[in-house]
Amino acid sequence: MEQKEENKEIEKIGKMEEIQNSLKRIVKQILLEEEVEYVLGFEPGPLPLTAAPLFIESEDDIERLIWTDYCNLNLVKFLLEQPHTKKVGIILKNCEIHSLIVLINEKQIKREDVIIIGVPCDYGIIDLNKIKKIIGNSEIIKGSIEGTKIKILTHKEEQIINFDKILSDSCLFCKNKIPDEFDYQIEVSAKKQTPNSEELMKYQKIDEYQDVIEFEAKAAQERWNYFTSELEKCTLCMACRNACPLCYCKICFIDQNQPQWFDKNDDLSEKVLFHMTRALHLAGRCAGCDACSRACPEGVDIHLIYKKLRKSVRDRWNIEKVELGSKSVLGSYNNEDPQEFIMSEE
Amino acid sequence: MEGTGNQNQNSQDCFKVIPKEELKIFLERLNKEYKLILPTHKNKDKSKEKTKNNELIFDYVDVLNEEYEFPEYQNIRIAPKKFLFPQSEVLFSYEIEGNNIKIAEKGAEINNQIIFGIRNCDARSFKILDTFFSSGKYSDPYYFNKRNHTLLIGIACNEPMTTCFCTSVNGGPYSVEGFDAVLYELPEKYLFQIISPNGEKFKPYVESYSNASLEDLKLKDQNASHAREQIRVSLNLDNIEMELEGLYNHEIWQKIARTCLKCGACSYICPTCHCFDVQEKIEKTDIVGKSIGKRVRIWDTCQIPLFTLEASGHNPRAAGEKRTRQRIYHKFNYYLKNYDILGCVGCGRCIQVCPVNQDIRKTLVKVQEIAKNVQEGD
């Protein structure tokens, strides 16, 4: 990135760099002291405001490690793909830690096999898809973060966009930004207060599910129109599924062909079938990291589907997030479980 | 070669001047004879303010009856491949009643059409698809049914994107390969040039326009060199086939594959990827036992394990690195072996869409580095 320009920046950059430096120290310590195969982090991506997964295997790799507001993937996904012979270190944010907790609870990963380096978020992760929607058909030639704004240079003009327009949907409302479970944690000094942003503070004061509540209030037809207009853009490339650490079935129902559930046509009914079925498979499990939305090459807004599921879990079972060692919400029975879905007054 | 064509091709009367304000009229005249596929805003009911973030796509536009303004763009995000090779395409349909099967071949009448405003990368992608779909014993009738009725009018690329690397794969922003005719954009006007024998069909449409001035041609050449300078990444892929030959079992594929999600984003956005699946769809079954079905081909991707999974359970490309490798080898080795062309046009779309931000240019650089080391090590 453009170091010189960014040095002018105030607290925000300083803080990110501080985090990045302490991460480098911690990773080095882990590589030296613990028997790890690698530590998972991010390196700069090929385009402005992009980051790519990095497998840090040796001290030489540490230099490439970055920590930014656009480390957009949930690295937990990459824990599942590889057979591990040793422990693995991983740098995670709180929502991602909760997705790892789900995997640990579901016995896909052993807690003792993972060294979690927890990083607190201040605002959250930038959703490049949102930026692309704002700047339309031009490409981002340069991008830099200035406090709670982002400066984008396109081929035609320079634009400054407020964070509230481009933060990932979950991040905007999120109130659990400090890691709940970790082996190493980055602590951010209280002195480095981030600049106030009224737009962002507004979201901190309202219900986490305000957007879902507003959407629920809409007429059925309006809701349906929204989903269909969004899902029509889907090309069934499976980037959302493949970016999700909780989608780990050896054979996904969509790929299953004996029997075949899904005829692969790119028509709306198939797209709705795919997204709704996937959503149901994530009910009570989704940790709300939004990696799926950010992975979508078409910028399909699917976050509301998953957020609605999380809201249902909160409303029915009073569960905000999955805790380590807890039983799965839908996989366990409790006498107090609400039953109205079996027999409804409506 | 660009800009070094013989006198004949570069003489002033080969370039007709279409003033920008007359482009619409030019399109209307074409539209009387041809269906037009044009860059247009996705959201049709657009207000002026909204057009900025209203995505541009290629679509059929009836300029005779619709409000249309030719937009500005670097390139269109989704390639026009889908007009000749749609994501799903009915091969034939059938009616089954008891043991009677009536097959209806899809014999839809194809209108002559023009894809207008494409860049050189996409024109060259059609050349690649033409080569592939006509190769071997069996030519693909579904593709050529449409292709044979399609003409390509391109616009030379004045502002390539940061992800473009066409000059590394035998293309260029001002290359005219693959076009039937091409426009060069100057401040107030376009210069129109016929490129292919098929493009001669456009002669009557441009005859009334004046010839380009020497000044115009100079400006065009300046734009060409400016455009080429915009492309910062330059790879020398002259030996890529041989370089890949020795790396088939190299650990590089495992290294690249481990950060890849194995989704189909890159294949589906790629203007040259052409692999497909064939599926059967029973549409309607009525009570009497009559059913109507169709056989459909649908884009597929070599990145998913199901692509090669056999019914027995055996999968020759079960491991992720074999799938990552397949994509690179198909484009940069097998294509050269089979057809003596590269299977990539350097449009950079895969770099733009990759959810994990992989860069095919970096992969190729890495391949070349390793190949060099392997060679020197020997």
Add this chain to the structure above:
Amino acid sequence: MFGVGESPIGIASSPTEEDYLLFTVKKTGKVTSQLHSAKIGKKIGIRGPFGNGWPMQEAEGKNIVIIGGGFAFTTLRSLIVFILNSDNRKKFQNITIIYGCRNPGEFCYKSELSEWEKMNDIGVYLTIDRAHPNWDKKVGFVPTITKEVAPSPQNSLAFVCGPPIMIKYTLPVLRELGFTDPQIYLSLERRMKCGIGKCGRCNIGNKFVCIDGPVFSQAELNTLLSDE
């Protein structure tokens, strides 16, 4: 199968059996399962034939070693019936057949096999993976039995068709016996959708199994970028 899909199936009858086409189909996937539950008289569609066959001209005047495993024996049956046809038999020298299955019940063409076993001019070696009470023939995996039978590589060609694992372990045995790679022909299997080299999934290196194969000489496979 209309409404179900297509499946690539090798022809089990020989060109000498002019009146009909024989397909031997194992119930494995979606299409083959439907085929198995179809009633006699059910109308199905056939496209083809696609791809190549065994190199019969090259085989003339030579000894032929036929090695097969499980249900992959179908095109080998076609080959054997063709060779044993009275017009053709004299064109070929010694015939050795090694055919292995998991258990006695899995063999295809049992009555033909026992006829062939009775013939003097061909060697038939049937084997199963593990000993079984109703089995008095050979026991052992195909590679082991191949080693035991030890067909001579002199003026011979080996035609091999079977599951990937069988092929993998039979190849070194043949090489050890002195077979050179141009003498070994394999019939390979891949998932296919079109059969005409367009759908892109059955490639081995730059070749398509559906049009360039399924039969490849090991010498040719060596020149391809493949894991085989």
